Amino acid sequence: MTTEEIRNKLTDRGLKVTPQRMAILEAIYNLKNHPTAENIIDYIKKMYPNIATGTVYKVLGVLVENRLIKKVTTEKDAMRYDGVMESHHHIYCQETELIKDYFDEELDELLQKYFEKKSLPGFKIEDIILQIKGTFQKQY
Amino acid sequence: MTTEEIRNKLTDRGLKVTPQRMAILEAIYNLKNHPTAENIIDYIKKMYPNIATGTVYKVLGVLVENRLIKKVTTEKDAMRYDGVMESHHHIYCQETELIKDYFDEELDELLQKYFEKKSLPGFKIEDIILQIKGTFQKQY
């Protein structure tokens, strides 16, 4: 993801391009494993020590509203964020904080067909995310 | 769910039976829509005004550890809890706080077969929860 591409994501949504917004998006793309706001703040402060905590939370909210990033739900108190907007699922390791992305077009088609057939009365499905919970095997 | 059944859930796990634990489990079973800790506290205080906030959080943690209840992940800051331990999924209304349970054995079998065939290398799946996101249609 180049600086120019990040800039375009903002302008395409009619958002002003600010150094803070650029830095926050760049942080999310570079920090793997679905960073928390705190992870993002720590990362940005290395290059940009004056960024305000409140600004990061504000910008994250704006980015979610504008569908440039997504929230990732967890059983912990701190929200985590995801810069990958293509349809995908999440593999949660029960023993660590690791959340891996899981892309599977075959599965997505299967689910789409399944819920076309068996529609939920009175409900319009917009997105289905699998939370795949378990543990990674130890490596020997 | 009778008082006796709730009591047995605790003793079966080797947990001491206390009025607080009984009240919290009863609250979760009676309060529909996956209550927050605050919902539970408000409910219990009607009958039992002296219960301490910290106790409720402590007990909720114990109940989750002992697999008597589950946490429900959301995009909001407050955690929500679920007393239904049978395998099921969640329908999230994007416009309200409503989270509906979705039971579907056919779907569960489909998923189980799918992930037997296509296993995730190095990962042992323990549970798969669908987060079905969308909106309920307005009633006329």
Add this chain to the structure above:
DNA sequence: ACTTATATGAGAATAATTCTTATTTAAGAA
């Protein structure tokens, strides 16, 4: 360069949850 609506920084405020410690209590033993 000028203007103005919007974004940011700083820090206070709030909300959700956890921690600490003295006291109480459940449940097994005597």
Add this chain to the structure above:
DNA sequence: TTCTTAAATAAGAATTATTCTCATATAAGT
């Protein structure tokens, strides 16, 4: 039944995550 003790609770302080307020700064169109 009473005794014992490890575990649970109440009360409130402390911590953590997030939001809010408002004065100042700035992006982007004129």
